[in-house]
Amino acid sequence: MRALDDFNLDVAEGEFVCLLGPSGCGKTTVLRIIAGLEIKSSGKVIVHGEEVGETRPRVGMVFQEFALFPWRSARKNVEFGLETKGMPESSRAELSAKYLELVGLTGFADSHPRELSGGMKQRVAIARALANEPDVLLMDEPFGSLDAQTRNLMQKELLRIWSATEKTILFVTHSVDEAVYLADRIVVMTARPGKVREIIDVPLQRPRDRTSREFIAIRGKVLAELDEEFEKARAKELSPD
């Protein structure tokens, strides 16, 4: 089964790109291939001029399920990648403190994941990915399991963190609203096998106003594109092939 087909995308340094598409279209697969977690059958992934393959690219990934190590405190979670690099303890402590502060969790450094709320867990996961100082931050529906309030807050926080670190972010989401709120560009994918259907620019100043006319216009455009793909995906599901 082909998950992706003829998927081409160039992302500029420091850009915030959202991937949007019907479920099962391969959005997550794109991220997993870039992260080196999945092997592609053909094609190339180039990060900072280096092809992903034998050498693991310098990317960080944030998962919907947080994927925190439950037996490690927030600080120890953030230091995980630094430990595997063999960084001495004092430098690790310095970096983890820096990134926990960036995500606003300084007071919770010694808390374990089960003591943290969903939003706080995802902050730890973001700090953990950033502490490794990756070139690209991959985010796989990171706010998908949060309640609406927390989700909105985390979107604002992510934009703050993004502008502070100037990282390139590739962000997979189901939510059109989230994509329009966050992204420089939105990549709408086709139903499986996933291709790039349309790339929509979002030339709005941040912070964005969800109720502004421009915001609503872009959201309408993205929704229209996506609706067609949803219909196609449904038609495919109903007809056996």
Next chain:
Amino acid sequence: MFHITVSILSLVFFVAAWWALNAYFEDQDSVNAEYVPSPGSVWDALWGLMREPDPYVGIHITEHMASSLERIGIGFVLALALAIPAGLLMGRMRLAHAVGRPIVEVFRPIPPLAWIPIFLIIFGIFWGPVAIVFLGIFFPVLFNVMLGARSVDPTLVDAAKTLGAGRFAIFEKVIFPYTIPYLMTGIKVGLGIGWMCIVAAEMVAAEGGGMGYFILVMADWSDFERMYAGMVIIGVLSALTTGVAGFVESYVYKRMGMD
């Protein structure tokens, strides 16, 4: 408070029933009175054993205890040293699983006690019982660790990979910590089986001391008071080792932030 009171009453009732049964047999002049000695006489025998060795074997009870504990301890450590790496490998590597599983499945259904005769011949009266204990603890630990290693959340492994962890680091920092609760379950089950194994093995290898040997000799001499006292000691030792395991478990969970 209510339930504690009920528990104490339950225990009191049990001792009273035991005492009444003995009194009944005494009253009937039945030989059963010998098989069911009174709680008081077992208690006296227990204290007597602490003061001086029994008249038949002549080894102090603490030496019997030490010899059983030593054999369990050695068997336990050896079993853990082999079962943990084997369980991790079999849980995480298809090849190791394909190699190990059939062999494990051949040996697992054979009760460890079935090995007593041959192990005593091969390994002698000290290492023979150790080997039986080893087998009794090895399998529950192996199976629990394997189960734990198989059920590791794949997202945690993915996260570790994206953070730069290689194969060994993933084993050390993700798979192993994840399996610790499973390991603890295996250890607690294994210790119970270990005591069963050691008592049985020492009964067969009727030399060299040990609690199993002790109660067998006491029964041979129809000294049922001392025999029951020996059984009480086995029960207490077994509960103590399980208690220590439970204590270690809660300490580890606390350290891991999982209590």
